[in-house]
Amino acid sequence: MREDSLDQLLRDTLKQEVSQEAFRLEGLEDRVVTELAGRVPRSGLGDLLKRLLAPTRGARIAQLAVVGATAAIFLVLGAFLGERIAPVGGGAPRHSTPVAAAPAGEDEVLFIMPAPGAKSVAVVGNFNGWSPTPLSDPDGDGIWTARIPLSPGRYEYAFVVDGHWWGQDPLADDYVRSFGQYNSVRYVGRVGEGA
Template sequence: MDNRLQAYLDGELTLEDLPLELRARAREWNALIDDIRDASPAGAPLGLDTRILAALDSAGRRARPAWITWLLRPRLVPVPPAAALAVLAGLFLIVTVLGVPGGDAIPESRVYVQFVVEAPSAETVQLVGDFTEWQPTVELEDADGDGVWSGRVPLLPGVHEYMFVIDGSDWVTDPNAAGYQDDGFGQKNSIVAVSPVSGT
């Protein structure tokens, strides 16, 4: 197929940009696409949502024993004022003796991790991962223009999943990652394992 026709169909050229002989082909493609669109239903058939929710209900509820459902059900429990005071007094005693759980815990140290990726033709490279809630908030840099992008990110110890975003749209897996994790939907995330800093 002519590259100009491909470019028109990609939205990169207008009909007027094409020579006359290709305009006719472009119109045929537009008609074909309209035909495919017209041959499709406008939306889901009536009652599909009900059937989906019923299937979910039977799949989920049957697996959960009735007593667990009963325990998890929110309910109001009337408490006499005297009983409430007794509970509060008991809590005060426990907190005084044992301290607030985690109240004097040392904050977990973050570890700087260097991310590097080779992307010679990239204009921008961003790092996304569970530590950025998969938002492209970390920009990698290629200060010397050699096509190798890098950046240091403070991470909590543990296993993290990440990917690189090239030019704001291409999500790529790190070819040099320590491991890979199937995200469950046909793609793979890169894995980095961060060890805790040894004792100070």
């Protein structure tokens, strides 16, 4: 999706909803995403902002709605452009777990554990002194994730699901036995993988 197409789509959607006095912030992102297809005409984002910031009907509620909508638009726009311009993890699979940027020389390593119904999921390994780093499942789909910045090297780890250790991560590069159980092994910093 090009920026100009998104620009036009956002403008049309907003214009339509404001004119119908049916503007709702709730679900805006979903409605915009649903309609993301085949819009061509190009117009400046500045015009749109001017129109949005100008009083429309004089009503205070409408003004607040427009300001809120503008913020939402920028959030949606930022998310789209951010993903397209600088994909996190050098093209790693997309997911919803927010993380701080990795320090220079480190990779953000994605840990994924499917655990529907679990109350808590964490990853322990020799990168965190075997102290739990929690995974999160913000959308409640049972897929727990965490991204952890790690320097290039070999790491042993296991997941801890509701207190039970699980050392056989399907995404691991290798497995080893340790204390009679399995640990997963991940090599970070392979040439050609994310930086």
